[in-house]
Amino acid sequence: MRFPGRHRGRREDGERRRGVPDGEGGDGGRRRRRLDRAKRVPAPIPGCDGPGHRGDRPRRGIRQGSGRHPEAGRDVTGPVLWARVIPWGKDVAIAALESGVETLWVPDDCFESVRELGRVTTVCSRGDLREGRDFRVTRMQGKEDETAILSSSPETIWVVRPEEREVIPLENLVAHRRKIFAVARTPEEVALYRGVLERGVHGIVLEADSPRRMRQMASAARTEAGRVPLASARVTEVTSLGIGDRVCVDTCSLIEGSRGMLVGNSSAGMFLVCAENAPNPYVSPRPFRVNAGAVHSYCRLPGGRTGYLSELSAGSEVLLVNEHGEGEMAAVGRVKVERRPLLLVRAEGPGGASHSVILQNAETIRLVDAAAGTVSLAKLSVGDSVLLAEERAGRHFGVPVEETIREN
Missing domain, CATH: 3.20.20.70 (Aldolase class I)
Known part of the structure; x- marks a missing residue:
């Protein structure tokens, strides 16, 4: 229950500090909200708002009553x-x-x-x-x-x-x-x-x-939440980088075979990093986990979007892809960021473009090759072939845009 005049002095003091003159609205310096006031709409942000950007999309209406929306449960990549x-x-x-x-x-x-x-x-x-x-x-x-x-x-x-x-x-x-x-x-x-x-x-x-x-x-x-064309690239460099922060993405799905996440230093070339689902003499498999790489890395999301590994958290959605480029959505249950030794892998795509990714330097991390299955980073060498996804368009807030963008 609201009582007339309750906290009146506190509210009036706050309005005076904001420069509201006494007597405005004819109520002792207090503002009264008009029931017929115009709806406030935020001004567009130059370079961000516009067709295709979040600011240009109509906001979902709120219906009185249950608060449920007819599109509840919508998969961003499916019906x-x-x-x-x-x-x-x-x-x-x-x-x-x-x-x-x-x-x-x-x-x-x-x-x-x-x-x-x-x-x-x-x-x-x-x-x-x-x-x-x-x-x-x-x-x-x-x-x-x-x-x-x-x-x-x-x-x-x-x-x-x-x-x-x-x-x-x-x-x-x-x-x-x-x-x-x-x-x-x-x-x-x-x-x-x-x-x-x-x-x-x-x-x-x-x-x-x-x-x-x-x-x-x-x-x-x-x-098949999304099909991503994959190409074979030749490894041209494998270099140790020292210690850095890397991200393990623990999904709410059991990931089988060569399925994993697309990750890269640039959205122009993202490597297929396999889940930790293979037997290892030193550690038990974690079939729900993708040790995806350094925190700054791009990763492919459902709906053709990208995001940073550092932005993922419980409840986020990521795209899992197999060696054929067939994708499905997976929910993130947990994200682990830890300091670990890192490794730079650079590879040349079919058209001669150079792409790179920074991963944890460990034998449990594997890249995927359509011919040989998967290859551990501990055995990866110059001349090996790995699968990656190439694209020409740049990215603006995770959305493809046709403009000149260089990321090395």
């Missing part, structure tokens, strides 16, 4: 996932949640049953998201349905049931940047809707008749 569990099946719902789906569309009388499963965004007449208020539904049976969607606001979310995997109407809607959630019943349909115009629909509603099918469909929606 928003909902699971429609009608008729209700607790085992199917649990399979969806265990597969990373955070939004469940359920019968109205199962609202309380869903709440027992944990923190879940619900879609029903009593739920966080409701048909008619937060989204609209259409069966997409003819041209008139497509016209209705195109004539609506671009921010309107439409749940669409395509007729027999019809793609052309979806392509038209995706081309006009409409927020389309396509209903999928098989893993093949999930893959189809993800590939519409090489961009994919905004979201996918998964419908499955068994827990196993739900897991298959969710996996199909998450697979």
Whole structure:
């Protein structure tokens, strides 16, 4: 409860210190907020704000009530996932949640049953998201349905049931940047809707008749969070640098095979550093960990972005890539920064460009070569070939930009 005049003297003193004249607003020097005041919008920052930058993106609206957003659970590199569990099946719902789906569309009388499963965004007449208020539904049976969607606001979310995997109407809607959630019943349909115009629909509603099918469909929606072209580069220098701060990225995933992170001194060339998942006589494997290198290094993130290793923390997302360039998102559970001996590795790409990376000087750190599998830094020598990702565009706050940038 607020009491009239409480802390009045303290507030008036503060306003006088800020230069607010007595009597302004006709209330003894106190300012009254006007209910019809204009919304304050921060001025753009020259060179930072603009198309493609964070300052130019519309801010997510806050809806009264539950505070949940229709796009909750969105993977930055993939579609928003909902699971429609009608008729209700607790085992199917649990399979969806265990597969990373955070939004469940359920019968109205199962609202309380869903709440027992944990923190879940619900879609029903009593739920966080409701048909008619937060989204609209259409069966997409003819041209008139497509016209209705195109004539609506671009921010309107439409749940669409395509007729027999019809793609052309979806392509038209995706081309006009409409927020389309396509209903999928098989893993093949999930893959189809993800590939519409090489961009994919905004979201996918998964419908499955068994827990196993739900897991298959969710996996199909998450697979290949990004494909990164990799090239073979020839090692030209391996030099010890002394002591420095290096970063171990402990993910929330068990990393298998040659999968690891792309890391480099420059975003123009990032080396594939394998996870510490190989047996070693001196230390047990850490299949969740990538010993990624010095704190200043760039690393590839989902969505084609980059970041500094020093910026990662619990809850961050990184991109894990295998020797074929197939990527998937992984959540960071912990980041360890420790002082360790460092090693500079320099390599020449296919076009003659020189790239480098600074890693911990230890036998457990491995780079990847498509021909020979992986090679330990303890055995790496000039003339060996390693895999890296090259790009010509420079980076501004992690976003590719076409401008002259040199990083040596």
